[in-house]
Amino acid sequence: MPRAVREQQMMDAAVRIFGQRGFRAASMDEIAELAGVSKPLVYLYLNSKDELFSACIARESKALVAAVQAGVQPGLPADRQLWEGLRAFFTHTAENPDGWAVLYRQARTHGEPFAGEVNVMREEIVAFVTGLIGAAAREAHHDPALPDRDVTGLAQALVGAAEALAGWANETPGVSAKEAAATLMNFSWAGLENLMNGRPWQPQGQSSPSSR
Amino acid sequence: MPRAVREQQMMDAAVRIFGQRGFRAASMDEIAELAGVSKPLVYLYLNSKDELFSACIARESKALVAAVQAGVQPGLPADRQLWEGLRAFFTHTAENPDGWAVLYRQARTHGEPFAGEVNVMREEIVAFVTGLIGAAAREAHHDPALPDRDVTGLAQALVGAAEALAGWANETPGVSAKEAAATLMNFSWAGLENLMNGRPWQPQGQSSPSSR
Numbered sequence: 001m002p003r004a005v006r007e008q009q010m011m012d013a014a015v016r017i018f019g020q021r022g023f024r025a026a027s028m029d030e031i032a033e034l035a036g037v038s039k040p041l042v043y044l045y046l047n048s049k050d051e052l053f054s055a056c057i058a059r060e061s062k063a064l065v066a067a068v069q070a071g072v073q074p075g076l077p078a079d080r081q082l083w084e085g086l087r088a089f090f091t092h093t094a095e096n097p098d099g100w101a102v103l104y105r106q107a108r109t110h111g112e113p114f115a116g117e118v119n120v121m122r123e124e125i126v127a128f129v130t131g132l133i134g135a136a137a138r139e140a141h142h143d144p145a146l147p148d149r150d151v152t153g154l155a156q157a158l159v160g161a162a163e164a165l166a167g168w169a170n171e172t173p174g175v176s177a178k179e180a181a182a183t184l185m186n187f188s189w190a191g192l193e194n195l196m197n198g199r200p201w202q203p204q205g206q207s208s209p210s211s212r
Numbered sequence: 213m214p215r216a217v218r219e220q221q222m223m224d225a226a227v228r229i230f231g232q233r234g235f236r237a238a239s240m241d242e243i244a245e246l247a248g249v250s251k252p253l254v255y256l257y258l259n260s261k262d263e264l265f266s267a268c269i270a271r272e273s274k275a276l277v278a279a280v281q282a283g284v285q286p287g288l289p290a291d292r293q294l295w296e297g298l299r300a301f302f303t304h305t306a307e308n309p310d311g312w313a314v315l316y317r318q319a320r321t322h323g324e325p326f327a328g329e330v331n332v333m334r335e336e337i338v339a340f341v342t343g344l345i346g347a348a349a350r351e352a353h354h355d356p357a358l359p360d361r362d363v364t365g366l367a368q369a370l371v372g373a374a375e376a377l378a379g380w381a382n383e384t385p386g387v388s389a390k391e392a393a394a395t396l397m398n399f400s401w402a403g404l405e406n407l408m409n410g411r412p413w414q415p416q417g418q419s420s421p422s423s424r
Contacts, residue, residue, distance in 0.1 A: 024323065079413065108320055110321070111235075111321050111322055149384070150395060152380070152384075153395040154395060154399055156373075156377050157374075157377050157395065159376060160375055160377065161370070161373040162369075164368045164372020164373075165369050165372065167368075168365065172361070172364075180365065182412075183362060183365040183366060183369065185413055186403055186407050189413050190402035190403040190413065191400055192399065195398050201291070
């Protein structure tokens with residue numbers, strides 16, 4: 001069997017064990033057994049538990065970013081783009097619960113370098129979402145109604161909401177990917193649409209959120 | 213000086229050092245020096261670096277939850293409640309950047325028991341927000357238009373968005389607490405209001421997010 005195929009089998013097993021047991025409790029014995037190889041072969045190919053974990057983070061990050069980017073179809077109206085992007089994200093996290101647990105729970109709770117590695121992926125997604133919101137806002141409104149900094153803030157809010165919902169959906173029996181996507185679509189779209197069209201929320205009372 | 217006062221001074225110093233240096237790099241020498249006490253006294257009062265860190269998580273969690281709960285004024289319209297709650301949250305995280313870094317960055321990136329301790333606080337805030345959204349939805353709409361599970365999902369989305377924005381605001385020069393609160397208000401209110409009134413987003417195309 002070619003080395004590349006063997007390595008993918010080892011990483012499939014590692015993502016499963018890391019995602020379900022956690023980084024510390026995961027044992028290289030169990031990973032080797034699940035992959036159907038000897039433990040020395042795992043060390044030969046992937047060096048150490050730390051490097052294996054980093055390799056899992058890299059592979060799962062790349063797969064998640066690719067899934068979201070493939071889901072968003074340029075040329076669709078902004079609300080459809082958001083809807084398709086959210087569906088792609090929640091479908092991916094639902095179909096890869098162990099990979100998502102590695103990224104969202106495990107990588108962030110075991111210090112460096114892992115927290116930094118997953119943060120690079122997060123920044124990539126925030127930058128992608130920032131680009132989409134900015135483009136939609138420019139299309140809706142000839143003037144750049146939304147300053148760049150506001151667009152980045154909205155992207156941060158959307159990504160943070162998506163992360164929290166994906167964790168909750170995977171841990172709550174019976175919440176489907178489509179349901180999670182619909183929750184976030186309903187939560188976020190009306191506000192984004194209003195902002196893109198220069199219609200911020202106006203309070204009835206004294207202090208306005210748009211006055212700075 | 214009474215023990216309770218000394219302990220608070222030690223924890224003030226510890227939150228500063230943990231928040232700025234990170235859990236691993238923080239030294240007990242530096243914490244003792246900043247608190248103006250001897251290192252043996254820190255150990256005598258707070259036992260170990262791990263217990264000191266747990267004590268910091270507990271104190272900062274309690275302060276954050278109290279700040280958010282104090283900000284929300286029952287009896288106001290739902291949008292004003294949300295606005296006041298968001299302002300209280302972002303004001304607290306902006307005024308206590310080291311405490312927020314301990315909760316949001318440090319406690320979650322150093323495994324158990326710390327990640328679990330900060331998660332208890334997070335669940336408390338999600339439960340509080342779930343209660344507020346549920347009450348507002350019942351008030352807007354006699355029928356329970358929003359099933360309980362949907363309300364919990366919305367609370368998860370709002371809390372996730374708030375966490376991400378607070379981290380971003382504290383790390384981005386010149387983003388004020390009011391600005392962060394306004395970004396999230398504009399992002400979330402229109403969608404929440406629509407949902408409370410039974411008006412979900414309807415796509416122009418084929419697949420509807422409200423059909424399950």
